[in-house]
Amino acid sequence: MLTSFLKRLATAIPSLIGVIIVTFLLTRVLPGDTAAYFAGPAASAEAIEEIRVKLGLDKSLPEQFVDYVGGLVSGDLGMSLTTGQPVVKDIVERLPASAELTLLGLFVAIAIAVPLGILAAVRQGSWVDHLCRIVATAGVSLPVFFTGLLLVYVFYYQLGWAPAPLGRLDVFAVAPDPITGFLLIDTLLVGDGETFLAALAQLAVPAATLGIFALAPITRITRASMLSVLSSEFVRTARASGLSPYKVVVAYAFRNAMLPVVTTLGMVFSFLLGANVLVEKVFAWPGIGSYAVEALIASDYAPVQGFVLAMAILYVLLNLLIDLLYGIIDPRVRIEG
Amino acid sequence: MNRRDFLKTASTAAVVAGTGVAAPAILSPARADARKETLLVVSESGPNNLDIQGVGTNVPGYEVSWNCYDRLIGHEMKEGPGVVPYYDRDKFKPELAEDMTVGDMSATFKLRKDAVFQDGTPVTAADVKWSLDRAVSVGGFPTFQMKAGSLEKPEQFVAVDDHTFRVDFLRKDRLTVPDLAVIVPGILNSQLVKKNATEADPWGLEYTKQNTAGSGAFKVIKWTAGTEVVLERNENWKGGPLPALRRVIWRMVPSAGNRRALLERGDADLSYDLPSKDFAEMKSAGKLKLVSTPYSNGIQYIGMNVNKPPFDNPKVRQAIAYAIPYQKIIDAVMFGLAKPMFGAPADAATEVAWPQPHKFNTDMAKAKALLAEAGYENGFETTISFDLGFAGVNEPLCILLQESLAQLGIKATINKIPGANWRTELNKKEMPLYTNVFSGWLDYPEYFFFWCYHGQNSVFNTMGYKSAAMDALIDGARNAAATGDAATYETDVKGFVDLAFTDVPRIPLYQPYVNVAMQPNIGGYQYWFHRRLDYRALTKA
Numbered sequence: 001m002l003t004s005f006l007k008r009l010a011t012a013i014p015s016l017i018g019v020i021i022v023t024f025l026l027t028r029v030l031p032g033d034t035a036a037y038f039a040g041p042a043a044s045a046e047a048i049e050e051i052r053v054k055l056g057l058d059k060s061l062p063e064q065f066v067d068y069v070g071g072l073v074s075g076d077l078g079m080s081l082t083t084g085q086p087v088v089k090d091i092v093e094r095l096p097a098s099a100e101l102t103l104l105g106l107f108v109a110i111a112i113a114v115p116l117g118i119l120a121a122v123r124q125g126s127w128v129d130h131l132c133r134i135v136a137t138a139g140v141s142l143p144v145f146f147t148g149l150l151l152v153y154v155f156y157y158q159l160g161w162a163p164a165p166l167g168r169l170d171v172f173a174v175a176p177d178p179i180t181g182f183l184l185i186d187t188l189l190v191g192d193g194e195t196f197l198a199a200l201a202q203l204a205v206p207a208a209t210l211g212i213f214a215l216a217p218i219t220r221i222t223r224a225s226m227l228s229v230l231s232s233e234f235v236r237t238a239r240a241s242g243l244s245p246y247k248v249v250v251a252y253a254f255r256n257a258m259l260p261v262v263t264t265l266g267m268v269f270s271f272l273l274g275a276n277v278l279v280e281k282v283f284a285w286p287g288i289g290s291y292a293v294e295a296l297i298a299s300d301y302a303p304v305q306g307f308v309l310a311m312a313i314l315y316v317l318l319n320l321l322i323d324l325l326y327g328i329i330d331p332r333v334r335i336e337g
Numbered sequence: 338m339n340r341r342d343f344l345k346t347a348s349t350a351a352v353v354a355g356t357g358v359a360a361p362a363i364l365s366p367a368r369a370d371a372r373k374e375t376l377l378v379v380s381e382s383g384p385n386n387l388d389i390q391g392v393g394t395n396v397p398g399y400e401v402s403w404n405c406y407d408r409l410i411g412h413e414m415k416e417g418p419g420v421v422p423y424y425d426r427d428k429f430k431p432e433l434a435e436d437m438t439v440g441d442m443s444a445t446f447k448l449r450k451d452a453v454f455q456d457g458t459p460v461t462a463a464d465v466k467w468s469l470d471r472a473v474s475v476g477g478f479p480t481f482q483m484k485a486g487s488l489e490k491p492e493q494f495v496a497v498d499d500h501t502f503r504v505d506f507l508r509k510d511r512l513t514v515p516d517l518a519v520i521v522p523g524i525l526n527s528q529l530v531k532k533n534a535t536e537a538d539p540w541g542l543e544y545t546k547q548n549t550a551g552s553g554a555f556k557v558i559k560w561t562a563g564t565e566v567v568l569e570r571n572e573n574w575k576g577g578p579l580p581a582l583r584r585v586i587w588r589m590v591p592s593a594g595n596r597r598a599l600l601e602r603g604d605a606d607l608s609y610d611l612p613s614k615d616f617a618e619m620k621s622a623g624k625l626k627l628v629s630t631p632y633s634n635g636i637q638y639i640g641m642n643v644n645k646p647p648f649d650n651p652k653v654r655q656a657i658a659y660a661i662p663y664q665k666i667i668d669a670v671m672f673g674l675a676k677p678m679f680g681a682p683a684d685a686a687t688e689v690a691w692p693q694p695h696k697f698n699t700d701m702a703k704a705k706a707l708l709a710e711a712g713y714e715n716g717f718e719t720t721i722s723f724d725l726g727f728a729g730v731n732e733p734l735c736i737l738l739q740e741s742l743a744q745l746g747i748k749a750t751i752n753k754i755p756g757a758n759w760r761t762e763l764n765k766k767e768m769p770l771y772t773n774v775f776s777g778w779l780d781y782p783e784y785f786f787f788w789c790y791h792g793q794n795s796v797f798n799t800m801g802y803k804s805a806a807m808d809a810l811i812d813g814a815r816n817a818a819a820t821g822d823a824a825t826y827e828t829d830v831k832g833f834v835d836l837a838f839t840d841v842p843r844i845p846l847y848q849p850y851v852n853v854a855m856q857p858n859i860g861g862y863q864y865w866f867h868r869r870l871d872y873r874a875l876t877k878a
Contacts (some may be wrong), residue, residue, distance in 0.1 A: 013858055014529050033758065033760075033761040036391065036760045036761045036764065037393075037760060039478075039760075041476060045764075046474060047477050047481070048764075050476060050477075051392065051393070051477070054392070072418055080562075081385065081386055081751070082395075082563070083562030083563050084384075084385045084386045084546050084547075084562060085562050089845060090562065118565075127609070149592075149594060152595060152598065153598070157598045157601070157602060158600060160602070163606040164599055164605075165592075165595050165598075166588055166590065166597075166599070166604070167565075171586050171588065172372070172375075186860070209538075221745065224509070234846040245792030257345070269691070274680075281591045281592060282592050282595065283595075284564075284588065284589060284590040284591060284592070284595065286561065286563065291563060294382075294563065297726075297755070297756055298756075299758075318377065328765075
């Protein structure tokens, strides 16, 4: 198990090297002159040149690349010019905010989509099946920023149920010192129930927005995969052997239908990280997505590279986790691996 | 500091709010109390540096510098358009200097003896000298802005004794004293900053990027880049009456729709730079206090590259000036929230003032005739460029212009340029036709013209316009202003305005408005040349 895990980990290294090279080149190819941007509105040509030298942008591309990789090795991702902070610090501060939001969104989606998908498959053609279809259609056809704005309009502006879309915490609430960076966990660790509820209230609408976005693929895959398993011979055998419908569906069929669902979850998670960018904009969420977009607009290379790298590492880890989950769900995968 | 400690140490009222349930519908009385002394400002973007003298400090960063640092002098207020207090360009009031004597070739300032920095050290003339030396030495925007008032060399700044400070003039320049009242020459705690400076960073820019080290009315107690800035009142401030606000929380809310929702639901106290459409709608709804003030010395314009055909022909430029759908732009793009800079009556005399409207209006027949005279009766092909960073205004404006030009047979393609690239493109001075805004901090006609029309060809002379007659008039006005020659000043200002309207290298469209929306209980909003908020005067009832 351990060797297969290490082997799997080793295969991730070339992808990471590729990501480092490609993002470095891509950010250089983008239009926009960082030095001109940061020299300010009144900059003379000399002032721009001065900043270019200060930022090391006057060096040749290979030299800049060596500088960049050298920094990476020592854990230095460079400075963000838009926030004025080291990129590592920014990412460490902001990644938990995005992760908390994305994971909660994914959790909401799974909690609704998986049971819905199973029910739809079991009762094919019933109202549950139609509901499943409606949910899936709505989920794919509503762009995530639109759902976000709509939910803000209804639940905050019209009804007043949701708190103001002002980020992770109400303006007057005081965040606990970060332990994990996840507010929901940190507040529980220090036993601060009020702040926990406040943070949960802030999270509810953005997480629901992401949840709605993620519902469609998960319900569809759960339903399809359940349908194919339910019509397979071992299920027929199990039914014929007189096992209870519950046992047949949950213990036999569902376990076998899980593999494609888990694969989809991995993909949905990465889509969610992308969708996060828009949701963070709508809810003033201090996450990593809005950070990367702002940096991109300002031709601020270091954060963009840092963001892509962080996402790549996250994605590699996620795939690793999914591969391991395969082994748990289906022991045959372990033997082959 | 965890939350419990915070509850113990911090002032009571502001903190009780921490326990408030995060549902806006249920406002507890304690929370309402706490909010009374705290202002919640929402805006699109926040600072990237707390020090205006830092490298690449963005405009939101100016707001922090303005409120956290004192300058030697500030401006008095007068009543402005829309009955909003408006800074008085010509009247100065003491901040750190309690007295100012302007001589022929120097100005002497007597510093307040009781002024202290936020850490308690007294403010001395040595601090003032160090801070101004820093402003003219760090390069980039701060040094450039100091130069605008002929403040260029450290030798100009003399600490006579602990509480007397002198500025020697390099040359006579009317802008020297006003330039000491802009944001850049804020006075820093030199001992504290020097302690945190390094060999590579002798001016301590890294330290002041993250920390405020001034004697100003506010200090930053928390800054999360891109998310929020929390400022607290400096109880020892001596530069003026203690501000009414104890705390300012400034949150970044990127979505304009949400900023509006926050205001309308009463969760945010104040927001500015909302899209004109939202602002106009909120105005007609009448629930909030809304203030619009025209940018001082600022104009949105259509620029043309005068060095390349077809715009090297003044007749073509005049034809364009007659083809612009001015009123449509004011109505459909700005929703009426802009001051027209066109269509002055034909017999109106040129004023000794800037900005002022020109005499062009939309007249397609005249435009067609002029174009024919210039030899382009069948039109030509060109591109209209704009900064995508301000697409909300620029895009509809350029589309209206494009439609209008099409009627003359001019086929214009719209060229959208990303914000990060806009300045690079402007610097090249190659775009044939474009729209842009320029606004000068110092509100003097000759200042505007020196940057935008003078043959020194600064970055702001985006048209690449050069004319010996224009240069003579601008230089003449600058000289006359410095020596107090009112008659020559008048002739020269009228002269260069007239010439700018005959040659029309750029066509003024309108003066944009600073639109500020606030709750009805917020008072004391003041308009400043920098167009940012002055927390010192704001009140909350």
